[in-house]
Amino acid sequence: MIDLDPGSGDIMQRASKATVVLQIFAVLLLVTLVILFIDISRKYSALQDGIRENALWSVYQLDREARRLHETLYVMIVEKDFSAARVKALSTRYDILYSRMSILDKASFDQKFRANATIGGLLTGIRQGVLDREEVFNALAAGRPVSPAVLEDVVRSFDLLIKDTEQLLLYSNTTVSTGRADARDEVLWLQAKSAGLVILLVCCMVFLVVTLRRQLKTVRLAGLSLERATSRLKDAYLDAEAGNRAKSQFMATMGHEIRTPLNAILGTAELLQLSPLPPTVASGVQTIRRSGESLLELINEILDFAKIEHGTLTIEERAVDVAAVVVATVDILRDRVTEHSNRFVLEMPSALPAAVIATDPTRLRQILLNLLSNAIKFTSEGVVTLRVIPAVLAGQPALRFEINDTGIGIDQTGLERLFRPFSQVDASISRNYGGTGLGLTICKQIVEAMNGTIGVESRKGEGSTFWFEIPAPAAGPALIDAQALARDTHESLPSLRILLVEDNAVNQQVAAGFLAHLGQTVVIASNGLEAVERAGAEPFDLILMDMQMPRLDGIEATRRIRGSDGPCSQTPIIAMTANASDDDRLSCQQAGMTGFQSKPVTMRQLRLVIAAVDLPEDTQAPTAAPVCADDAFELRRTEIVDALGAEAFDELLDSFFDDASSLLADLHVTLATEGSRDADRLLHTLKGAASSMGLQKVADHSENLRQGTLSKTLLNELEMTVAGYRRHIAA
Amino acid sequence: MTTRISLFALLLTAASTLLPFSARALEVPKGDVILTVTGRLDHPNADGKAQFDLPMLEALAGRSGEMETPWTEGRLTFSGPLLRSVLAAAGAHGTKVKLTALNDYSAELPMEDVTDLDTMLATRMNGAVMSVRDKGPLFLIYPFDEKPELMNEKYFSRSVWQIRDIEVTE
Numbered sequence: 010m011i012d013l014d015p016g017s018g019d020i021m022q023r024a025s026k027a028t029v030v031l032q033i034f035a036v037l038l039l040v041t042l043v044i045l046f047i048d049i050s051r052k053y054s055a056l057q058d059g060i061r062e063n064a065l066w067s068v069y070q071l072d073r074e075a076r077r078l079h080e081t082l083y084v085m086i087v088e089k090d091f092s093a094a095r096v097k098a099l100s101t102r103y104d105i106l107y108s109r110m111s112i113l114d115k116a117s118f119d120q121k122f123r124a125n126a127t128i129g130g131l132l133t134g135i136r137q138g139v140l141d142r143e144e145v146f147n148a149l150a151a152g153r154p155v156s157p158a159v160l161e162d163v164v165r166s167f168d169l170l171i172k173d174t175e176q177l178l179l180y181s182n183t184t185v186s187t188g189r190a191d192a193r194d195e196v197l198w199l200q201a202k203s204a205g206l207v208i209l210l211v212c213c214m215v216f217l218v219v220t221l222r223r224q225l226k227t228v229r230l231a232g233l234s235l236e237r238a239t240s241r242l243k244d245a246y247l248d249a250e251a252g253n254r255a256k257s258q259f260m261a262t263m264g265h266e267i268r269t270p271l272n273a274i275l276g277t278a279e280l281l282q283l284s285p286l287p288p289t290v291a292s293g294v295q296t297i298r299r300s301g302e303s304l305l306e307l308i309n310e311i312l313d314f315a316k317i318e319h320g321t322l323t324i325e326e327r328a329v330d331v332a333a334v335v336v337a338t339v340d341i342l343r344d345r346v347t348e349h350s351n352r353f354v355l356e357m358p359s360a361l362p363a364a365v366i367a368t369d370p371t372r373l374r375q376i377l378l379n380l381l382s383n384a385i386k387f388t389s390e391g392v393v394t395l396r397v398i399p400a401v402l403a404g405q406p407a408l409r410f411e412i413n414d415t416g417i418g419i420d421q422t423g424l425e426r427l428f429r430p431f432s433q434v435d436a437s438i439s440r441n442y443g444g445t446g447l448g449l450t451i452c453k454q455i456v457e458a459m460n461g462t463i464g465v466e467s468r469k470g471e472g473s474t475f476w477f478e479i480p481a482p483a484a485g486p487a488l489i490d491a492q493a494l495a496r497d498t499h500e501s502l503p504s505l506r507i508l509l510v511e512d513n514a515v516n517q518q519v520a521a522g523f524l525a526h527l528g529q530t531v532v533i534a535s536n537g538l539e540a541v542e543r544a545g546a547e548p549f550d551l552i553l554m555d556m557q558m559p560r561l562d563g564i565e566a567t568r569r570i571r572g573s574d575g576p577c578s579q580t581p582i583i584a585m586t587a588n589a590s591d592d593d594r595l596s597c598q599q600a601g602m603t604g605f606q607s608k609p610v611t612m613r614q615l616r617l618v619i620a621a622v623d624l625p626e627d628t629q630a631p632t633a634a635p636v637c638a639d640d641a642f643e644l645r646r647t648e649i650v651d652a653l654g655a656e657a658f659d660e661l662l663d664s665f666f667d668d669a670s671s672l673l674a675d676l677h678v679t680l681a682t683e684g685s686r687d688a689d690r691l692l693h694t695l696k697g698a699a700s701s702m703g704l705q706k707v708a709d710h711s712e713n714l715r716q717g718t719l720s721k722t723l724l725n726e727l728e729m730t731v732a733g734y735r736r737h738i739a740a
Numbered sequence: 741m742t743t744r745i746s747l748f749a750l751l752l753t754a755a756s757t758l759l760p761f762s763a764r765a766l767e768v769p770k771g772d773v774i775l776t777v778t779g780r781l782d783h784p785n786a787d788g789k790a791q792f793d794l795p796m797l798e799a800l801a802g803r804s805g806e807m808e809t810p811w812t813e814g815r816l817t818f819s820g821p822l823l824r825s826v827l828a829a830a831g832a833h834g835t836k837v838k839l840t841a842l843n844d845y846s847a848e849l850p851m852e853d854v855t856d857l858d859t860m861l862a863t864r865m866n867g868a869v870m871s872v873r874d875k876g877p878l879f880l881i882y883p884f885d886e887k888p889e890l891m892n893e894k895y896f897s898r899s900v901w902q903i904r905d906i907e908v909t910e
Contacts, residue, residue, distance in 0.1 A: 105842055
């Protein structure tokens, strides 16, 4: 099981908690900053509020002026000098004292100063003292005579006034000093508060840094544990993937292994049916054939599913005549319809929007076959209808196929399980009707790979309607032209009976496949003796003869056919060989061969050979231009896939590699026993088979070994080349 | 060429019209002397000094401004000659100006305060002549209304009232 480190969840939780704390502290920090700012600005505005007169200075001035007035008046009285200048000076002194008085009354001092009761009381007394004598000084200023007695009285009253102003001065000094000390204390306190706030701020910062560090560490840890989990997941995925691939590989191999003997069984059964048999045996053979066919169908389904699971399902695009495909598919099933006493109805508009569409004909046929077989299988004495309806899918032209039956139908739970691999509607289905339960899954996968949709509507006991829609774009002219050209060249070819003489199984299958694709009837002989036998028994239009074969080689076989009185004594014989020397050509001609064809044979060459059969003399087709090793494989592959299909190509490739390994094993044996003649033959076979598959390097290598002396090292090198190809192709 | 000569002539005329005292000697005060300027003077009118009575001062170029001060209550309008026009009338030269009050209080200010700021020797407060009892006869008023940044102790201490003498020194 894959899971994170046990501690990582904890770590994450702690980290998120730390984040919350961090946020709270950040807010606290902000508030602190605001408080600090407000404090500072308050302090600043206190400093700024400087439109104030210095109170102590004013009090001092008042006291000073009072004393000077007192002194001036006293000197006047003592010296008895009441001259106009003296009087004017005295009057000015009084005016100044008066102005100092009003400064103390009106000027803006510190609030605390005037609020002080003692100061207030003293000020009132002083003001009264000054104002009481205003009359006298007004008279003096106006030049009116004032008696010395009045002045003496003024001096006496000013004695008291001076005492008051002195008192005020002393008291003010004390008050202001106290106030200053208080203010200093206040400033100190403010400073302490600021310092406290700064400390708090620093704490916040430290905490912030610590938390951040911790969080970073946590994130790193979490990242590491995630990385570890990811790599473990990846490993697990790779393991699973490898397991799955091995399974798919196994299924493909098994399928191939089963199919080969099954084909033999089916072929034999078919041959048996052609011969006259007693009725009991005939029905037995029929059973063998039926069972074999359904077994083959099952295996094909499983292989398809394996392919889908492996992701190697490929959809090709060709110009397809939909109506033709539908009719052909329906024809295949006609027999089965009648077996179940069903009636079949095909509803297809006489003219579809696009008669030729670009799609995959093989896959379309496969889906139709599957859905129709199901419909027929689950219906008896009913009607199976196939409707082809033009539709629109995602704004593009499409086709809707509906397969409707009046069979047993499917209930709701069954519908839910449809399209799922290995599931049938219920267990009894497989008992009564058979099948792998993969058919619908495969259909769904194919339809989806074709960018279409598939679905079903059904009711238990009333029948079902399976439908699918696939995009049906009209085939482009390029696609149609290419195929039309190919068809034209086929069609212009004469249909011949051809005897293919070839000992190598792979080469046999490839050549036979090509010929069948070109519309020819092929009979295969695996060696010279067999060829001579066949050619003596029945007539052929053309014989394709391999040159190097065990038991009887091509030259000798040709001589015997030509020398016999058989039906093929005049039949054109074309040599197929990889040896392109002039000597070889000469010996071919001398043996009585009509033409000469270099190996590996291509479809184009075969077509030309067939087309030239009617022409007299030199039917030798132009040799294909040499191609570089890597291209050779791709070209060959395209050619074979075109003629026989991708699956056949894969099978051919498989059998080539099987053959190659047994050939190489034999070569090792001959090397040990020094049978050089055998070695040459084995290498020749390997070369032929390799070029047939387009594995040019293997072919070249084999040919080189034939020319020189065979050694263990060289043989190992050849083995490496084969293994290299195998790996390359498997990848 | 012609344009330049006529422009120069115009400037000369304007200068002589705008600065009448610089051209003439200072007249002798008729009323009570309220201000005496001493120092290096171009236009002394008494014994090397320049003496002014109230009409002489009020005839000089001045200004008027409404403002608050630390020594008065509420907004008041002060008016009187600019200190620089008083010094110009006396033809005084120097870098420092020392103001002395009736009670011998004195303050020294740099000539920049006179030339760069519209410092006035206020003769009237709210239109009325100021008595000695009410900071008269002359009160040095900085243009607190125009430049509030002057509102600080530095300029408060230079704001002398009951001015008696002005001494211009080098």
